[in-house]
Amino acid sequence: MSNASVIVSSRTAEQNAAVVTEFFDRYRAHDVDGMVDLCTINADFSYPPFEVWGKQRVLRGDGKVGTVGKPIWTGLINAFPNLSNVVHSVDANDEGDVVVQVDIGGTQQQPWGLVLPAGKTFSEPHIFIFRLNSDGLIESVTGYWNNAGISQQLGHMEVD
Amino acid sequence: MNSRSPQKVVSDFLDDFAVRDIDGALGNTAEDINVSVYGLGRHDTGRGTMRTVLADIVEAFPDLIVTVKRIITAGNVVTTVINVQGTQAAPYAGAINQEKHVDLDEVWRFVVAEDRITQIDAYWCQQQLYRRLGVKRFDQIAIV
Numbered sequence: 001m002s003n004a005s006v007i008v009s010s011r012t013a014e015q016n017a018a019v020v021t022e023f024f025d026r027y028r029a030h031d032v033d034g035m036v037d038l039c040t041i042n043a044d045f046s047y048p049p050f051e052v053w054g055k056q057r058v059l060r061g062d063g064k065v066g067t068v069g070k071p072i073w074t075g076l077i078n079a080f081p082n083l084s085n086v087v088h089s090v091d092a093n094d095e096g097d098v099v100v101q102v103d104i105g106g107t108q109q110q111p112w113g114l115v116l117p118a119g120k121t122f123s124e125p126h127i128f129i130f131r132l133n134s135d136g137l138i139e140s141v142t143g144y145w146n147n148a149g150i151s152q153q154l155g156h157m158e159v160d
Numbered sequence: 161m162n163s164r165s166p167q168k169v170v171s172d173f174l175d176d177f178a179v180r181d182i183d184g185a186l187g188n189t190a191e192d193i194n195v196s197v198y199g200l201g202r203h204d205t206g207r208g209t210m211r212t213v214l215a216d217i218v219e220a221f222p223d224l225i226v227t228v229k230r231i232i233t234a235g236n237v238v239t240t241v242i243n244v245q246g247t248q249a250a251p252y253a254g255a256i257n258q259e260k261h262v263d264l265d266e267v268w269r270f271v272v273a274e275d276r277i278t279q280i281d282a283y284w285c286q287q288q289l290y291r292r293l294g295v296k297r298f299d300q301i302a303i304v
Contacts, residue, residue, distance in 0.1 A: 013234065048265045049285035091234035099232055099239045099269065101281065125198050127267050127283045129232065129239065142241075144267045146199045148286035148298060157299045159290050 010094070016132050017092035020100055023130075023138065024087050032073050036065060040133060044140040045069035049147045052113050053160045065141060079117070080106030096132040101125065104145075108154055115156040122153035166272035167231060170238040173270070173277060178226040180218045186211055190276040199286035200253060210280065216253075221246025221262065229265070238270045244284075248293060253286070254301035255293040262292045 019038060026034040043065040050061025050072065061072060077083050083106035092098040105123030108115070126145040133139045151157070164172070169188050176184035186207050195202065195209045202213065218224060223246050230241040245263045248255075264284055271279035294304050 049288060051288060051291075053291070089237075091237040091239070093232070093234040097232045097234065099234065099237070101269070125196075125283070127239075127269060127281070129230075129241070129267070144265075144283040144285070146284065146286050147288070148199070148290065149201070151287060152298050157297050159287060159295055159297060 011096070011132070011134065011136055013092040013094050015136060016094075016096055016098050016130075017090045019132060019136050019138065020092070020098040020128075020130050021087065021090060024085050024100065024102060027073070028085050030077050030083070032070060032077065035073060036070055039065045039069075039138040039141070041066070043069075043138055046140070046142045047072065048142070049145055065138075069141060076106075076112070079108055079110040079112040081109050082106050096134070098130040098132065100128045100130070102128065112154075114158070114160070115151060115154050118155045120154045122150045124149045124153070163275050165233075166236050166238050166270070167233045169272050169275060169277060170231070170240060170270045171228075174226060174228055174240065174242065174268075177214060178224075180222075180224060182211060182214045182218060185214060188277055189280075190273070190278045193277060194279040195282075196280070197282045199282070199284045199289065213282075217244075217246075220248055220250045220252035220257075222249050223247050236272050238272060240268050240270070242266050242268060252293070253289070255290060255295050256302050256304065258294045258304060260293050262289060264289055264292070 023035055023038050045063055045065045045068050047061030052059040086103045089101040103123050104126050107121040108117045110117055124145050126143055129142045130138050131140040173185050173188040189207055191207055194205050197213055225245040227243040229243055232239045243265050247261050248257050250257055266284040269281040270277050295301050
């Protein structure tokens with residue numbers, strides 16, 4: 001029996017941070033396909049604050065990057081054509097975890113969820129938690145923020 | 161010198177918060193801690209600020225359950241994903257008490273230096289919280 005050697009690529013915190021920094025650079029450039037390219041084909045996606053309550057069901061921001069994340073990012077950019085972000089901190093470790101504090105904002109031109117466009121601008125602090133695999137690809141994206149702040153800045157005063 | 165790891169300092173803080181021991185939790189923080197609680201729009205400095213944030217939660221949700229779902233350590237920065245559950249028993253953030261149950265995922269990011277938490281950034285969605293508390297409008301929080 002031969003001893004097969006297992007090759008494990010070890011990535012540094014700096015390398016992991018660089019991938020996520022590139023992710024937000026591409027988000028700022030509205031390059032959604034480029035964002036998805038930084039993720040594994042089956043990357044997990046979770047936006048816990050994303051809840052759209054209808055009469056019979058609730059749409060939640062949970063699933064995969066390819067099927068839930070990409071439509072949300074694309075929809076946001078369509079609704080806020082000048083959508084941008086300002087990264088404030090990137091904290092990474094050698095195990096593939098990266099945490100980012102970032103302000104995301106833009107001026108609404110199209111409906112977003114239940115919020116109708118009134119030409120108003122929002123900017124809201126977010127925190128993202130990424131998990132990268134040993135190849136430097138993002139295998140999970142999780143984002144948290146305060147939707148009440150966004151709704152009120154956009155002039156939408158109804159909780160639902 | 162007896163020094164704890166940043167993760168241990170944060171775990172001790174959350175353990176104390178989970179059993180509603182506010183003095184114990186604050187014992188893990190620096191006197192001049194920077195506090196940002198985005199859902200409440202609160203940004204201030206000092207242990208007194210953190211005491212108010214914790215005390216308001218404990219008072220409004222006396223059966224509070226805090227579950228740590230994930231801890232990520234990167235140097236002296238510790239990020240925790242926590243789940244907070246409780247049944248409202250007093251007004252909170254302008255919302256009157258309707259005895260509603262809250263179940264909310266949150267992220268609290270801590271910066272630790274010299275065995276003390278020097279910064280807390282707490283992220284939760286106030287819209288989710290208000291939805292669970294039965295609030296209908298942001299400009300009429302006390303009206304249900």
